[in-house]
Amino acid sequence: MSEALIAVALVWVAVSGTAVVLTRDPLRQAFTAGFFGLALAFLYLSLQSGDVALSQIVVGAIALPLIVLLSLAKVRKDQE
Amino acid sequence: MSRRARLMFFAVAATGLAVTLGAGLAGLPSFGSQTSTYAAMLNKVAPLQRHVTDVVSAINFDYRGLDTMFEEFILLGAVAGISVVLRPLSDETRQLPADKAPERSIPPPSPAVWLLAVVLGSLLVLISLETFTHGTLTPGGGFQGGVVLASALYVVYLGTNYRTVARFQPALLLESADGVGASGYVFIGLLGLLAGTAFLSNVIGLGGTGNMLSGGTIWALNLVVGAEVAGSFAILAAEFLDQTAVIRTRRR
Numbered sequence: 001m002s003e004a005l006i007a008v009a010l011v012w013v014a015v016s017g018t019a020v021v022l023t024r025d026p027l028r029q030a031f032t033a034g035f036f037g038l039a040l041a042f043l044y045l046s047l048q049s050g051d052v053a054l055s056q057i058v059v060g061a062i063a064l065p066l067i068v069l070l071s072l073a074k075v076r077k078d079q080e
Numbered sequence: 081m082s083r084r085a086r087l088m089f090f091a092v093a094a095t096g097l098a099v100t101l102g103a104g105l106a107g108l109p110s111f112g113s114q115t116s117t118y119a120a121m122l123n124k125v126a127p128l129q130r131h132v133t134d135v136v137s138a139i140n141f142d143y144r145g146l147d148t149m150f151e152e153f154i155l156l157g158a159v160a161g162i163s164v165v166l167r168p169l170s171d172e173t174r175q176l177p178a179d180k181a182p183e184r185s186i187p188p189p190s191p192a193v194w195l196l197a198v199v200l201g202s203l204l205v206l207i208s209l210e211t212f213t214h215g216t217l218t219p220g221g222g223f224q225g226g227v228v229l230a231s232a233l234y235v236v237y238l239g240t241n242y243r244t245v246a247r248f249q250p251a252l253l254l255e256s257a258d259g260v261g262a263s264g265y266v267f268i269g270l271l272g273l274l275a276g277t278a279f280l281s282n283v284i285g286l287g288g289t290g291n292m293l294s295g296g297t298i299w300a301l302n303l304v305v306g307a308e309v310a311g312s313f314a315i316l317a318a319e320f321l322d323q324t325a326v327i328r329t330r331r332r
Contacts (some may be wrong), residue, residue, distance in 0.1 A: 055224055068236055077324065
């Protein structure tokens, strides 16, 4: 069971990581990067490292996309 | 440098990287192999020595507590650097936030979004308090709890507007949480010296294993780290939000 879980997590990480690279628009990339962060958190959780998974969730799925989004908003506003 | 020379250079560098990386990876323990001797030992002794059930916390805040202290100061330095870089420059002004500017009318968030923000924001505060007070018992601790607490502020902004969230994050509160948290780590470390042992020794009463107040300095360090990280991430978000919402280049 746990091996199947790890396999699912690894595939999810591979797919979402590729999606981040293939996304060309930075705005959409912020969202795909957030999902990639969640995938990594799920992988850590499936490997029984709860502490690392929690850190990954808060940094990868909250802090990073927020900063990218706010920076993009700033750049667009300056271009107006 | 010609294209040919660059390709040659790349080929040499890539071969070197492939060889050293390959040799390094070949020496790693195989996937899913038994844990290291150090990990096995700590798993055995940490609950007895430090009265904690989350051994990761015991490693981060006790056995390797000095490393975490430096990480705290890396975060403090990074946030101080961001505050300096993102300050209003001489050719920039602070204007009314975009959602209050007279020439623009941005519809306020719908009541449903507002309600969601109220529910989610209070839940986030509760979860963050739970996370950093139970760092010695369950996964999580000061860092994770701190970021979750700061993210409650992001939710307040998403559900309301710039002015409301500005009321929740006075600069003095955020900066003192950041500074007191970071220096608190050092002061708790100094307790060890006062007690006549080494810096960052666990000299506070350990309490019973499984109780919320257990682990001695590990519990206290989680608390100060939580204050520092919450302050840091809130400052981070506030600086970026200021840049987006109120700081404009002065018209010439």
